[in-house]
Amino acid sequence: MSDQKAAPRPPIESGCPDGFQYMHPSMRKNYGQWKFHEHPRPGVLRHVAHSGDEIWTVRVGTQRILDSYSLRKLTSIGDEFADGYLRFTLRSNVEYMVTKEAQVAPLIKACEDAGFIVGGTANSVAMISHTQGWLHCDIPGTDASGVVKSMMDELIDDFKECNMPNRVHLTTSCCQINCGGQGDIAINVQHTKPPKINHDLVANVCERPTVVARCPVAAIRPAQVNGKPSLEVDEKKCICCGACFPPCPPMQINDPIHSQLAIWVGGNHSNARGKPTFQKLVAAGIPNNPPRWPEATAIVKQILKAYREGAKDWERINDWIERIGWPQFFEVTGLPFTKYHIDNWKGARASLNASTHIRF
Ligand code: SF4
Ligand code: SF4
Numbered sequence: 001m002s003d004q005k006a007a008p009r010p011p012i013e014s015g016c017p018d019g020f021q022y023m024h025p026s027m028r029k030n031y032g033q034w035k036f037h038e039h040p041r042p043g044v045l046r047h048v049a050h051s052g053d054e055i056w057t058v059r060v061g062t063q064r065i066l067d068s069y070s071l072r073k074l075t076s077i078g079d080e081f082a083d084g085y086l087r088f089t090l091r092s093n094v095e096y097m098v099t100k101e102a103q104v105a106p107l108i109k110a111c112e113d114a115g116f117i118v119g120g121t122a123n124s125v126a127m128i129s130h131t132q133g134w135l136h137c138d139i140p141g142t143d144a145s146g147v148v149k150s151m152m153d154e155l156i157d158d159f160k161e162c163n164m165p166n167r168v169h170l171t172t173s174c175c176q177i178n179c180g181g182q183g184d185i186a187i188n189v190q191h192t193k194p195p196k197i198n199h200d201l202v203a204n205v206c207e208r209p210t211v212v213a214r215c216p217v218a219a220i221r222p223a224q225v226n227g228k229p230s231l232e233v234d235e236k237k238c239i240c241c242g243a244c245f246p247p248c249p250p251m252q253i254n255d256p257i258h259s260q261l262a263i264w265v266g267g268n269h270s271n272a273r274g275k276p277t278f279q280k281l282v283a284a285g286i287p288n289n290p291p292r293w294p295e296a297t298a299i300v301k302q303i304l305k306a307y308r309e310g311a312k313d314w315e316r317i318n319d320w321i322e323r324i325g326w327p328q329f330f331e332v333t334g335l336p337f338t339k340y341h342i343d344n345w346k347g348a349r350a351s352l353n354a355s356t357h358i359r360f
Helices: 002-006 025-029 068-081 101-113 144-154 156-160 199-205 208-214 294-310 317-324 326-333
Strands: 034-041 044-049 054-061 093-098 170-173 185-191 220-225 228-233 259-265 280-286
Touching (some): 044 101, 054 101, 144 156, 144 170, 144 294, 185 294, 199 228, 208 220, 208 228, 259 294, 259 317, 280 326, 294 317, 317 326
Antiparallel strands (some): 185 259, 220 228, 259 280
16 A cells, blocks of 8 residues: 555556657658649649658548558558558548659559549549547437548549549538538538437436536526426527537437438638638538438539539639629529528628638
């Protein structure tokens, strides 16, 4: 006992390790010293440093949630063809870096022979960035990975070829309140019914003040049901956001029919380098229809087709829509324009998270 007091267990340090130790040596050496970069072909970038060193980057699309078999394949390609290094991008792409042009073609061949797709750079449709989904999160209303897989199967040519006016970032989100809803085109869950409360469980599982505080429109109140402490929802006020479900799972809101998908355009990925613009709802009430989600994919393809045909070079989706106008966007995409698409809420400009810029 006295020994334990003398040498207490040290805290376990966790968190993000120093990334430099994992970098390709040439990247480490030339960190912050790059002169220029170019884009010799889809899926390949060439960076040249002031020292004269070069790095050729080959980008390969993968699913976000990787099985160990694919990981082993990817790392063995890296060992054999790419100096033993690889990195993962935010959009679940793998990037290999090599220092000589002669290494690029064999590396691409090895990736393609193993079934991976090279692309996703410059003015292509990049890999859809998607949220954790069922594997890591406790509140999804759909399987983001499944939506992404089905969509990217149909957009594979737009990933491989640079045939868009500018880059296109797509995102999916598997609940209505959290990560993933900011792409040029965002596919987000939309709940359409208030939560159903399992009163028998509330008293055992939920901290009621936390749940009451969580509701953005103050629709939840403490209540006694069958003599037990529980909660009640004012359904007239409820905006079906789902924010009460994470702290109180007995307030079930996910539903195979009434948790649907909605598609938004112009999120803050579009205007990261310009002034804040908008993020607007294009289509709502799209069936959450596994395993291939054909209705949502069809709408995304309609938007991309009209954008490819109508936008000027370098216009992102938000620039194109701003130039042609919101009603015209519906004309050229063939999607229905309804009264709900007219944003007449005065406060929206200041409060909607439509930009990556800091606001006060
Ligand atoms: S979008 Fe929502 S459900 Fe999906 S991983 Fe993020 S927090 Fe979880
Ligand atoms: S779904 Fe959202 S608005 Fe409705 S009760 Fe829950 S937190 Fe409140």
